[in-house]
Amino acid sequence: MNSSTLNFSSWLSETVSSVEQHLQHYMPAVDVLPEVLHEAMRYAVLGPGKRIRAALVYASGLACMNSAMLEEQQKQNLSFAAAAVELIHAYSLVHDDLPCMDDDDMRRGRPTTHIQYGEAMALLAADALQPLAFDQLAQMHIDPLSIVQAIRVLSEAAGSRGMVGGQVIDVANVGNLLELSQLQKMHQMKTGAMIEASVRLGAIAAGANNDLTAQLNRYAVAIGLAFQVVDDILDATADTQSLGKTAGKDAQNNKPTYVSLMGLEASKAFAHQLYNEALVAIDSLGYQAQRLRELADFIIRRNY
Amino acid sequence: MNSSTLNFSSWLSETVSSVEQHLQHYMPAVDVLPEVLHEAMRYAVLGPGKRIRAALVYASGLACMNSAMLEEQQKQNLSFAAAAVELIHAYSLVHDDLPCMDDDDMRRGRPTTHIQYGEAMALLAADALQPLAFDQLAQMHIDPLSIVQAIRVLSEAAGSRGMVGGQVIDVANVGNLLELSQLQKMHQMKTGAMIEASVRLGAIAAGANNDLTAQLNRYAVAIGLAFQVVDDILDATADTQSLGKTAGKDAQNNKPTYVSLMGLEASKAFAHQLYNEALVAIDSLGYQAQRLRELADFIIRRNY
Numbered sequence: 076m077n078s079s080t081l082n083f084s085s086w087l088s089e090t091v092s093s094v095e096q097h098l099q100h101y102m103p104a105v106d107v108l109p110e111v112l113h114e115a116m117r118y119a120v121l122g123p124g125k126r127i128r129a130a131l132v133y134a135s136g137l138a139c140m141n142s143a144m145l146e147e148q149q150k151q152n153l154s155f156a157a158a159a160v161e162l163i164h165a166y167s168l169v170h171d172d173l174p175c176m177d178d179d180d181m182r183r184g185r186p187t188t189h190i191q192y193g194e195a196m197a198l199l200a201a202d203a204l205q206p207l208a209f210d211q212l213a214q215m216h217i218d219p220l221s222i223v224q225a226i227r228v229l230s231e232a233a234g235s236r237g238m239v240g241g242q243v244i245d246v247a248n249v250g251n252l253l254e255l256s257q258l259q260k261m262h263q264m265k266t267g268a269m270i271e272a273s274v275r276l277g278a279i280a281a282g283a284n285n286d287l288t289a290q291l292n293r294y295a296v297a298i299g300l301a302f303q304v305v306d307d308i309l310d311a312t313a314d315t316q317s318l319g320k321t322a323g324k325d326a327q328n329n330k331p332t333y334v335s336l337m338g339l340e341a342s343k344a345f346a347h348q349l350y351n352e353a354l355v356a357i358d359s360l361g362y363q364a365q366r367l368r369e370l371a372d373f374i375i376r377r378n379y
Numbered sequence: 380m381n382s383s384t385l386n387f388s389s390w391l392s393e394t395v396s397s398v399e400q401h402l403q404h405y406m407p408a409v410d411v412l413p414e415v416l417h418e419a420m421r422y423a424v425l426g427p428g429k430r431i432r433a434a435l436v437y438a439s440g441l442a443c444m445n446s447a448m449l450e451e452q453q454k455q456n457l458s459f460a461a462a463a464v465e466l467i468h469a470y471s472l473v474h475d476d477l478p479c480m481d482d483d484d485m486r487r488g489r490p491t492t493h494i495q496y497g498e499a500m501a502l503l504a505a506d507a508l509q510p511l512a513f514d515q516l517a518q519m520h521i522d523p524l525s526i527v528q529a530i531r532v533l534s535e536a537a538g539s540r541g542m543v544g545g546q547v548i549d550v551a552n553v554g555n556l557l558e559l560s561q562l563q564k565m566h567q568m569k570t571g572a573m574i575e576a577s578v579r580l581g582a583i584a585a586g587a588n589n590d591l592t593a594q595l596n597r598y599a600v601a602i603g604l605a606f607q608v609v610d611d612i613l614d615a616t617a618d619t620q621s622l623g624k625t626a627g628k629d630a631q632n633n634k635p636t637y638v639s640l641m642g643l644e645a646s647k648a649f650a651h652q653l654y655n656e657a658l659v660a661i662d663s664l665g666y667q668a669q670r671l672r673e674l675a676d677f678i679i680r681r682n683y
Contacts (some may be wrong), residue, residue: 103539108564112539112547170506173479175498194479195550198502202474203539205509210534219523226530230514235407235416235507243416246499260412 083369087130094129094161095121097154101211115192115200116207120165123183127302127374128164128273129157134366135277135291138357148216149281155215156225156276160269162208163233167242169201176246205233215280225279232272241265245330253331259300266306267299293356294367301349302374307332308342313378350375387673391434398433398465399425401458405515419496419504420511424469427487431606431678432468432577433461438670439581439595442661452520453585459519460529460580464573466512467537471546473505480550509537519584529583536576545569549634557635563604570610571603597660598671605653606678611636612646617682654679 081089098120103113136153137145145153172179172187173194180190189197212225231237241264248261274295278288310325311334325332333342353371357364385393402424407417440457441449449457476483476491477498484494493501516529535541545568552565578599582592614629615638629636637646657675661668 107540109539109544109547109551111551112544116539166506170502173502175477175502196547198474198477198479199543199547199550200539202470202506202509203543205506206513206534206538209510209513209530210538213527213530213534219527222527222530223517223523226513226517226526230510230517234510234514235413235420235504236411239503239507240413240416243413243500243503246503247413247415 083366083373086366086369087373090130090133090157091126093133093150093154094126094157097151097158098161101158101214102207111192111196112200112203115188115196116203118191119169119188119197119200120162120204122185124161124165125377126157126161127370128160128269130366130370131270131273131295131298132157132160132277132280134364134370135274135295136281137366138291138360138364139278139281139283139287140363152215152217152280153277155211156280157273159208159211159229160273160276162204162211163229163238163269166201166204166208167238169197169204171242173197208233212276217280217282221279221282225276228272228275228279232268237264237268237272238266241268248331250329251331253336255336258331258333258336262300262303263296266303267296270299270302271295287360290356290360291367294353294371297349297353297356298371298374301346301353301371304333304342304346304349305375305377307334308339308346309378310334311339346375387670387677390670390673391677394434394437394461395430397437397454397458398430398461401455401462402465405462405518406511415496415500416504416507419492419500420507422495423473423492423501423504424466424508426489428465428469429681430461430465431674432464432573434674435574435577435599435602435671436461436464436581436584438668438674439578439599440585441670442595442664442668443582443585443587443591444667456519456521456584457581459515460584461577463512463515463533464577464580466508466515467533467542468573470505470508470512471542473501473508475546477501512537516580521584521586525583525586529580532576532579532583536572541568541572541576542570545572552635554633555635557640559640562635562637562640566604566607567600570607571600574603574606575599591664594660594664595671598657598675601653601657601660602675602678605650605657605675608637608646608650608653609679609681611638612643612650613682614638615643650679 102117102120105114105117107113133153140149168182169188171177172182173189179187181187188200192200208229209226212229213222215222241261244261245265271292274291275288278291307325310323310332326335333345337345350371354368357367406421406424409418409421411417437457444453472486473492475481476486477493483491485491492504496504512533513530516533517526519526537543545565548565549569575596578595579592582595611629614627614636630639637649641649654675658672661671
């Protein structure tokens, strides 16, 4: 993929299409027993989505490579890593939408998986996405020790000290007053951990050294928080149709958000500060980090 | 652990205690944020259990080693693999017990995890056990290529073509008439896949060669089916107290079982035939496979 000459939005479309084609190919086909399970898994994963995590994997991988021109195998390794983070993200959305959690009927303009396939099937389809994610990492064509490292990164980010732990703190604090530091910790775990893992896995798939990994990690921490601050701003300001999910739901549910704690203007300023921190972290990387800069920009300016 | 001289029931107790101590040590502590999540995870994993999968890991590992005396590191590798299969098994029980699945209030004589901690917490605690299982395999002190192989074995067994797929076929066929071959396929996926994986992972952790692995696999297929046939026999004949779960529930729920399809006597004969097949598969292995033979015997003769 000679994508270095594409403008950002074409590159992003190409990236989204790469990971989706990869998932189409590697997820069990709908004629494999049990057919309805595989249909539900594909419904959960292959519906419309921003694929920001996948894009971060590719952009981070590009930032670690000396050539702007990816060889086929390098591209495939990034696709394995990108598929892994998208599978984890997709399973978490299915479980978040269940009646015992957020009880959401719609997601990205479509019925949620349990509305479409029933609760039991949605539960199980999401359960089956997790092992598939780890299997994707195990299929990368890199040295086995790096694969083992990647497995540990994903496991930590997806587990109780990462995404699931953040989810628990979130659920437990609906209606509670949180301090800003607690809100930050919750978001770092709930969303930030998998965003950091995406950047880290892109670097591992591309064979990055430790110095580079540390720089990328600072970028990832800042952009992970920025992502959530923007999410809170959008929930407070955008309308339901452009969001693709119910707007104003956080305030309705009395959920603590950056906007409720800091106010709208201070939240916008904070998002911009985090954006700058992200750019500073990768400043020395030059042109090969261009996609990471563009993604930071995209995350800050998105309106859905 | 010089366990070669212990009688079977002492060896089994020692094995159960090894994997439980290992899990106690490696699972996140209850004072780590979010505390209640880690408490629920431990509740789900460390309650009373037969630990047959863990015992199969250890027994399979022993069958692959030349010495009856395990070195500390070999023992630890088997504990990592045993912990991985127990974590997957525990998560699957928590999700099976949820209201949208079997809606069970009791398991092994205790309130199920969602009764104890609420549905959302049970869902999430089980979700967080899956990455922990893969992380356990990633921590084995064996060559990284074998770890990658182990990750793929667990992923396949725990996924949509293994345990979760079998669960879906099971849920979809309550009240349906199944043919024996369909029932067998369902059980091979639902229970058999993880029992086969346990034997396979023990062999990988112990560095077995391919010939040995093939023999062990024939043992595992037979014993996996036998396990389920005995389960169906017990559900039809034992009382609730000795089972630790509601007896006669399959018939009540109109679930297809070996007993309902073959009758009680033919089911008993079939279980015995599978037991013999398992023993024949490992016949040439001599004394080092003694624990596998004893486990086959235990699985056939258990009354809970």
